[in-house]
Amino acid sequence: MIKGVNKQFIEVNDTGSRYFERVLLVIRPEFTSVPYEKLKGEAKKAISRMGEPETARRIQARNLSRMAIMRRKKLLRFIVSAIICTAGIILGAALSSLL
Numbered sequence: 001m002i003k004g005v006n007k008q009f010i011e012v013n014d015t016g017s018r019y020f021e022r023v024l025l026v027i028r029p030e031f032t033s034v035p036y037e038k039l040k041g042e043a044k045k046a047i048s049r050m051g052e053p054e055t056a057r058r059i060q061a062r063n064l065s066r067m068a069i070m071r072r073k074k075l076l077r078f079i080v081s082a083i084i085c086t087a088g089i090i091l092g093a094a095l096s097s098l099l
Helices: 036-050 054-098
Strands: 008-012 023-027
Touching: 008 036, 023 036
Parallel strands: none
Antiparallel strands: 008 023
16 A cells, blocks of 8 residues: 555566566655666666565575486486496306307
8 A cells, every 4th residue: 555645656667587577666755856767777776686586596496406306316327227238248248258
């Protein structure tokens, strides 16, 4: 709810966030005479400092760790397969030399 009838806002449509489409910021009364471009620059700085929501960061970190685990498992499967194949080749060579 907005109180007061004489508030000035600045609207930023390009937030650079995948979560937020636009941001409305209320300008403090003592800064209403500051040029628009300066206010816009300060608004963009404030938005960039906000970052992503904490839950989004946790989800992203969890997904990255899951991807790392999957890569490790895939590499481990490859190594085990290579060892089994190598052992089969060596065993086959040893058996053929015996016969």
